Amino acid sequence: MAAPIITESTPPPARGYWRSNQMKLAPWLFLAPGIVFFAVYVIFPIFQSFHISLYRWDGLGEARYIGMQNYERLFDDPAFYTSLWNNVRWLLLYLLAIPGGLFIALFLNQQVRGIRLYKSLFFFPFVISQVVVGLVFAWFYNPSIGLLNPILGLFGAGPVNILGNPNTVTYGIIAAGLWPQVAYCMILYLTGLNAVDPEQVEAARLDGAKGWRMLWYVILPQLRPATFIAVVVTVIGALRSFDMVSVMTSGGPFGSSRVLAYYMFEVSLSEYGFRMGYGAAIAVILFLIMLVYIAFFLWRMWREERGV
Amino acid sequence: MQFTLKSAAATLALTTALAVPASAELTGDLRIFFNDQNPAPRAAIEGMVERFQEMHPDLNIELTLIDREANKTQIRNYLTANAPDVNGWYAGNRMRPYVSAGLFEDVSDLWEGEMGEELASTRPALTLDGAQWGVPYTYYQWGIYYRTDIYDELGLTPATTWEEEIENCQAILDSGRKCYAIGTRFLWTAGGWFDYLNLRTHGYDFHMALTANEIPWTDDRVRETFAKWRELIDMGAFIDNHTAYTWQEAQPYLVNGQAAAYLMGNFIVEPLRDAGMTDDNLGFYQFPEITPGIPMAEDAPTDTLHIPAQAQNKEAAREFLRYVASAENQTIANEVLGQLPINSNAEVADDKFIQAGFEMLSNAEGGIAQFFDRDADAEMASAGMEGFQEFMVMPDNLDAILERLERTRQRILED
Known part of the structure; x- marks a missing residue:
């Protein structure tokens, strides 16, 4: 008799925390x-980088707190400005990979015999390691054994020392970097082109659109997601350009092809680099620059997801 | 068996006149990290280990060969975590960061007595803060390697003074060749030129004071050194486009006779021989005098072995270093390396260039420098060599370069 009353007054059998919040x-x-x-x-x-950038530390012994001194020195360091300026060049010129990739993609987006083979050949540079690309281009540019000078000679252009000349070296490296990057953008656009609605193209054709107008008003708007990814990937790729610089010139001649990522490595981790704090300060600056793009990227994603 | 080995070890100890205690029964593991994988150095260290193993059969020796360049950055990791018992490195200021951080074992005890006397020539290079931090096993001379056939053809003899050097160079240039091959892509080759020009213009003490950050880079004497360099640059003495080449990539210029000489360390002889040059067309001469009366000082980088402070088997490591330093080992090892032994009782190999180097270094009254990047502080070395490269391409930038180097020096002094 008492039993039912008891059961009624007690709470329902406790379900595990796991069960209720599964x-x-x-x-x-x-x-x-x-x-x-x-x-x-x-x-x-x-x-940790923010933290280390406030210290003077050789990576081995005691670290000493020095406040903002690393940053003060950084802003007074000509090598920092060279690197920053080179990063800007990378950023702007690397974007050429996007139109480059787009046009190759448009060109390859057709049904002919063996198109798969051509596509994979164009994609090939992206598959091989950046280090290999750098080496190949370094040999190509080499003034004594490289192919570039004989080719230029055919057109009557004088011999050039691309990687040994402070005025041309960064452009030479960027050109090498563009080779795989164009291939990457091409793949992004090739997949994007698969998703282009044939009915819209048909409709545009009936309305008399063709050539550039067709591309600009009909195809490109449909490729916007691909363009977006291509821009993001290219910008980030330009900002972290390190391997090419390292392999092709080690930042030389006399530091004129340094970029921030390489300079950071050089002062803190390379053969003669023992300034962890200074390197960390460069890393922080690089991070802040990247943050602009990361923020933009996140904001776009957020806006698009809300739009859906 | 035991008996014969012991007696063998005792005989060895006697013949090498070294205090190798015959009773030392070394056991446990001995881990050695050696910093070169090239054929000759590899054979040399493997030989050392093999001979040491025979002397101490109960010791389990484990040899790891690390790429020379990779070791320069890896050393920080392995000295602080999982340290070996012996590791390869370099003499001079190059040891400084690891000595300051307490990562190298003080081996001054090894340098006391006979061994210290036999190695006396390199004692200053292994000494920091009043103690010795390692043991040298080889060194090699720097100097000018030249094409004897080109010199013969033009009727030249190797210069002994700066004026002769300039005259010879002009004759070589007039014959349509370049005077010097050089590849400055990795900067240090330009450091060799600076070292010699500075050592010859102002002498050893000035050079050492400069690399020790005691003299401003904007000093007029530094400018005098660069002025000598500029004479050659303005003549067009160096091969074109040298910034694009490594030191190896510049060798064909010498081999093909497009350049008549190459200022380099003795390690260039082996690749040049591999490329087909022989003692008949390759010669060596000492960098000529610039300021008359200044005692000749030379660059002779010393390669060394050290005991990490965190080594597990320091007893065996000390014994190994003792053996490495012995006359017997240095004779054999340097025969294999094609370089010069440091132990004064060791024998020098019968080779044209090694003999020439031995003779030159034995008479180096001025002193023996390690090399710009081993004498100077790491940061100063990297800034300095970058400046040298820039100067070689754009000599008009000298003021800006020296200004920059002076700022770097000031900053290092502040730290």
Whole structure:
């Protein structure tokens, strides 16, 4: 008799915390490995860089707190401005990969025998390592054994020493960097072109659009997602251009092809680099520059997702 | 077996006149990180290890060969974590960061007594803060390697004074060749030129004071050194486009006779021989005098072995270094390396260039410098060599370059 009363007064049998929050917890559990690694290998080092940039530290002994001195010196360092200026050149010229990739993609977007082979040949430079691309171009430019000078000679142009001349070296490296980057953009556009609606093209044709007008008003708007990704990937790629510079010139001649990422490596981790704090300060500046693009990227994503 | 080995070790100790205690029964592991994978150095270290192993059969020796360039950055990692018992490095200020951070073992005890006397010539190079931090196993001379056939053809003899050097160079240029091959892509080759021009213009003490940051780079004496350099640059003495080449890539200019000479370390002889040059067309001469009366000083970089402070088996490591320093080992190892032994009782290989280097260095009254990037502070070395390269291409920028180097020096002094 008493038993039912008791059961009524007690709360329903306690369901486990897990059971009641399963729906909320499950995604976090799946995300956990990613979050942990992202935090340990990306987020934490960012703050660590901020921290180290306030110290003078050779990477071996005691670190000494020096406040903003590393930044003061950085803003007084001609090599920093050379690197920054080179980064700007990279940023602007690297964007040429986007129209370049687009036109190759448009050219290859047709049904002929063996088109798959041509496509993969065009994509090839992106598959091989940046280091190999750098080496190949360094040999190509080499004034004594390279192919470039004999080719220029055919057109009566004088011999050039692209990588040994402070005025041309950065352009030479960017040209080498563009080769794989164009291939990357091409692939992005080729996939984008698959998604172009044939009915719209048909309709535009009936309305008399062709050539550039067709491209500009009908095709390109449909390729916007591809363009967006291409811009982001290219900008980030330009800002972190390191391997090419390292392989082709080691920042030379006399530091004229340095970019921020390479200069950071040079002062802190290279053969003669023992200035961890200074390197960290450069890393922070580079991070702040990248942050502009990352913020833009996130804002676009957020806006698009809300729009859906 | 035991007996024979012991007696063998004892005989060895006697013949090498070294205090190798025959009773030393070394056990455990001995981990050695050696910083060169090229054929000759590899054979040399493997030989050392093999002979040492025979002397100490109970010791388990583990040799790791690290690429020369890779070691320059990896050393920071392995000295601070999981240190070996012996590692390869360089003498001079190049040791400084690791000595300051307490990562190298003080081996002054090894330098006491006989061994110290036999190695006396390099004691200053291994000394920092009043203690010795490693043991040298080889060094090599720097100097001018030249085409004897081109000199014969033009009726020239190797210069002993700056004026002769300039005259010879003019004759070589007039014959449609360049005087000097050089590849400055990795900067240090320009450091060799600066070292010699500065050592010859102002002497060893000035050069050492400059690399020790005691003299401003804007000093007039530094400008005098660069003025000598400029004479050659204005003549067009160096091959064109040298900024694009490594030191190896510049060798064909010498081999093909487009350039008559190459200022380099003795390690260039082996690749030149591989490229077909012989003792009949390759010669060597000492960098000529510039300021008369200044005692000749030379660059002779010393390669060394050290014991990391965190080594596990320091007893065995010390014993190994003792053996490495011995006359017997230095004779054999340097025969293989094609370089010069440091131990004064060791024998010098019968080779034209090694003999020439031995003779030159034995008479180097001025002193023996390590090399610009080993004598100067790391940061100063990198800024300096970059400045030298810029000067070689744009000599008009000298003021800006010296200004920049002086700022770097000031900053290093502030730190």
